[in-house]
Amino acid sequence: MNLLEGQKILVAEDNPLNQKIAVFLLTKHGADITTVANGAEAIRLVEATRFDLVLMDIQMPEMDGYEATQYIRHTLKSNVPILALSASNYEDEIAKCLSIGMNGCISKPIDADKLFDAIRRITKEFNITA
Amino acid sequence: MSAPILDLDYLNEISGGDPKYVYEVLTLFVETFPAGLTNLETLIRETDDYDAIHKQAHTLKSSAGIVRIRGMFDDLSRIDMLARNKSNKEEIVARLDNILFNFNKAIPFIQAERVKCRAADPGI
Numbered sequence: 617m618n619l620l621e622g623q624k625i626l627v628a629e630d631n632p633l634n635q636k637i638a639v640f641l642l643t644k645h646g647a648d649i650t651t652v653a654n655g656a657e658a659i660r661l662v663e664a665t666r667f668d669l670v671l672m673d674i675q676m677p678e679m680d681g682y683e684a685t686q687y688i689r690h691t692l693k694s695n696v697p698i699l700a701l702s703a704s705n706y707e708d709e710i711a712k713c714l715s716i717g718m719n720g721c722i723s724k725p726i727d728a729d730k731l732f733d734a735i736r737r738i739t740k741e742f743n744i745t746a
Numbered sequence: 747m748s749a750p751i752l753d754l755d756y757l758n759e760i761s762g763g764d765p766k767y768v769y770e771v772l773t774l775f776v777e778t779f780p781a782g783l784t785n786l787e788t789l790i791r792e793t794d795d796y797d798a799i800h801k802q803a804h805t806l807k808s809s810a811g812i813v814r815i816r817g818m819f820d821d822l823s824r825i826d827m828l829a830r831n832k833s834n835k836e837e838i839v840a841r842l843d844n845i846l847f848n849f850n851k852a853i854p855f856i857q858a859e860r861v862k863c864r865a866a867d868p869g870i
Contacts, residue, residue, distance in 0.1 A: 632774050633809045637760060640767065675804055703808040704826075725756060725811035 618646030619732060623668040627651045628658035628684065629701060630676045634724055638671055638701070641728050653677075655684030662688050662696060669738065670698045672718065674709065682716055689717040697738045701726070751848065752855040753814035769863035769870050772856055775813045782806045783849060786825075790835075790842050799838070800829035815852040821845045 625642055629635045630653040639649050650665070652658050655672075656679040662670065670688075674681040681700060688694050700713040700721040713721045719741070720734045754768065761767040786802045789795055807822040821841040828834045864870045 631805055631808050632778055633771060633812050636771060636774060637812060641760065675801065703804055703811070724808040726760075728760060 620735070621646035622648070624648045624650070624666065626658060626661055626665075626667045626670045628653075628655060628670060628676065628681065629673040630654060631673070634673070634701065634726070637726050638731075641726065641731060642671075645732070655679030655681055655687075658684045659687050659692070662694055663692055667696055669735065670696055671701055672698050673701045674713070675703070681718075682712065685713075685716050685718055697742050699734055699738065749816045751816045751852050752859070753816075754859065756812060756814060765863040765866040766870050769860055769867070772813065772860050772863070775809060776853075776856060776860075779806065779809055779813075779849075782809070783845070787842060787846065790825075790838055794835070796829045796832040800826055803829060813856070816848045818845055818848055 620642060623646070625647045627635060627638045627642070627649055629638060629651070635651055635653075639651060642649055650661060650667075652661060654676045658670065658672065659679070661667075672681040672685060676684075685698055685700075688696065688698065698718045700710075700718045701724055702709055702713070702721055703724045705723055710721045719738050722730050722734055757768055757771055761771075782802060782805060786799065786806060789799045789802055793799075803822050803825040807819060807826055810818040810822050821844050825838050825841050828838050
């Protein structure tokens with residue numbers, strides 16, 4: 617069975633190339649993907665739909681990934697696993713991702729092995745099954 | 747030896763060399779990247795809005811990590827960092843000039859790759 621068979625994943629990413637890479641990799645492993653291009657849309661969908669995982673870009677227009685995550689954690693009180701996508705390797709950004717309740721951070725361009733390692737870890741931590 | 751003007755190793759690795767997928771990503775790149783680059787140039791040459799420069803360079807940097815044009819990822823990373831620290835406009839301008847030079851040089855290579863992809867997959 618594919619690693620992500622039956623899992624619903626929200627990809628919040630405004631850069632169309634990164635979005636295309638993420639969707640390609642996740643779909644190849646059986647995931648059911650929904651995409652949005654800003655944090656506000658991500659919030660709306662997390663509120664309305666049950667996702668197994670959210671891939672959240674940090675820097676997006678209208679509402680960034682930090683603000684969206686804080687809203688999801690504090691206002692929606694949702695524990696949906698959130699994996700940050702960051703084009704930076706700044707230590708302060710990575711630390712901030714974790715401090716506001718994200719469950720991990722991977723850098724862009726996405727390294728497929730690192731992405732799936734992070735997803736495996738989160739899947740185990742959250743006991744997500746297909 | 748200098749790096750190739752266009753390096754599609756990442757894209758080929760991700761896609762398993764699927765010409766249709768490579769074609770789609772390259773097409774998306776040529777459709778979206780130039781507008782962002784023009785915006786970056788305007789911001790750098792006509793403003794001192796470091797925050798906007800940082801954000802635009804940051805966005806372009808992630809595209810440049812996928813379709814790799816010689817020196818571009820490093821130049822954009824450097825602009826991203828300098829603008830974040832609101833420093834060294836002179837180096838930012840020099841890096842921008844280098845990016846524009848390499849981008850213009852790479853465009854025919856990107857178009858040639860797209861032609862190659864179409865030849866490899868008549869379904870495109």
